Amino acid sequence: MFTAEQKTKPCTQEELNIAKLDGCKFEYLASPKQVVGQNGKVSGLICDKMTLGEPDESGRRSPVSLGETFELEVDMVIKAAGQTPFESLIKSSNILHKNGKILTDDSLATNLSTVFAGGDCINGGKEVVNAVQDGKDAATAILRYLGVNA
Numbered sequence: 193m194f195t196a197e198q199k200t201k202p203c204t205q206e207e208l209n210i211a212k213l214d215g216c217k218f219e220y221l222a223s224p225k226q227v228v229g230q231n232g233k234v235s236g237l238i239c240d241k242m243t244l245g246e247p248d249e250s251g252r253r254s255p256v257s258l259g260e261t262f263e264l265e266v267d268m269v270i271k272a273a274g275q276t277p278f279e280s281l282i283k284s285s286n287i288l289h290k291n292g293k294i295l296t297d298d299s300l301a302t303n304l305s306t307v308f309a310g311g312d313c314i315n316g317g318k319e320v321v322n323a324v325q326d327g328k329d330a331a332t333a334i335l336r337y338l339g340v341n342a
Contacts, residue, residue, distance in 0.1 A: 299333035
């Protein structure tokens with residue numbers, strides 16, 4: 193049986209233990225909104241309190257803001273590498289989406305007959321192997337769409 197922390201962490205148990213030994217504290221379900229500073233130095237981080245929303249079709253629950261904020265006292269902020277969806281491209285192309293994720297059918301086809309999607313843009317970010325499999329599945333579906341035996 194796994195604890196909630198073990199189910200949601202994107203690291204190994206050893207990495208988590210080292211971070212805790214280094215004095216790291218973890219704030220779950222928090223979304224940074226604003227960096228606060230004084231005299232040219234960072235002093236705080238204002239965060240939205242979040243909760244997990246209803247599960248989507250895949251069973252994954254996405255964070256939803258509670259409309260409340262809190263401030264963390266900090267002396268350093270390191271921006272993590274991440275991804276930002278190209279919402280303007282999706283909207284301007286009239287591709288159906290929900291909660292920042294493109295909607296597809298089982299063959300990874302979108303509502304536009306010639307557009308297929310896979311990976312993080314449909315699942316919100318999982319393992320690389322999931323994205324690789326989505327690429328293979330989409331390629332097979334595209335070949336079928338083009339009338340090529342796959």
